[in-house]
């Protein structure tokens with residue numbers, strides 16, 4: 001849950017978020033120029049904060065996926081909380097049933113967009129499954145009473161404030177009381193990993209990751225213990241932060257328990273579109289993914 005245990009507990013002023021921070025070895029984002037599942041396993045097992053695979057997806061595949069996303073009649077707009085367009089379901093702040101209903105409803109449209117040879121989601125999860133199979137670990141979609149989670153989420157944030165997507169972490173949302181019956185909640189005893197595949201992006205639009213996994217006391221003080229969002233910027237003052245530039249075709253995975261945010265594109269006329277998912281161990285022999 002808190003990485004390798006090699007970090008130190010921070011004790012900054014009371015209004016700052018407190019929690020676990022990793023050491024320099026842990027808080028790094030090594031870059032590779034082809035996909036290799038081993039460094040993903042390092043993130044899954046809490047040995048490292050993240051990893052980036054530069055140019056893993058061909059530019060023409062990215063352009064095709066983005067074009068299909070924007071052309072899709074099933075693309076939806078989210079106007080509250082985090083302004084965005086999306087295709088595919090997201091579990092945030094929903095009941096298990098609601099999320100699975102939406103996953104089912106969106107599956108055909110998502111499959112249509114992803115219907116390409118070597119679609120990047122299949123490449124990623126198949127590679128991860130092959131890497132973990134010899135260890136007796138099964139990698140599969142999260143499920144509930146015979147129904148399955150969405151296999152991916154296409155999304156374009158368009159918040160135009162200081163951030164396109166406010167500082168948040170992905171772990172708290174996995175304790176949503178309305179999803180208490182859903183197996184994904186067991187991931188909070190392990191690492192919550194975020195997968196993002198950059199399909200299109202203008203200048204700016206970098207990912208910011210702070211070297212802190214907020215503790216429960218901070219979350220409760222701010223009322224974020226079931227949502228993880230948003231962490232006011234002033235509460236992050238003085239905490240180490242990494243800015244990660246990404247380009248179309250880059251695939252990046254990071255420990256979503258760290259507070260992270262998305263910088264707006266410098267040109268508001270450009271789009272930042274990703275194909276995303278969340279995954280993690282729920283027990284020693286099972287990794288599940290959802291959105």
Ligand SMILES: [Fe+2]
Nearest residue numbers: 169170194256
């Ligand atoms: Fe996130």
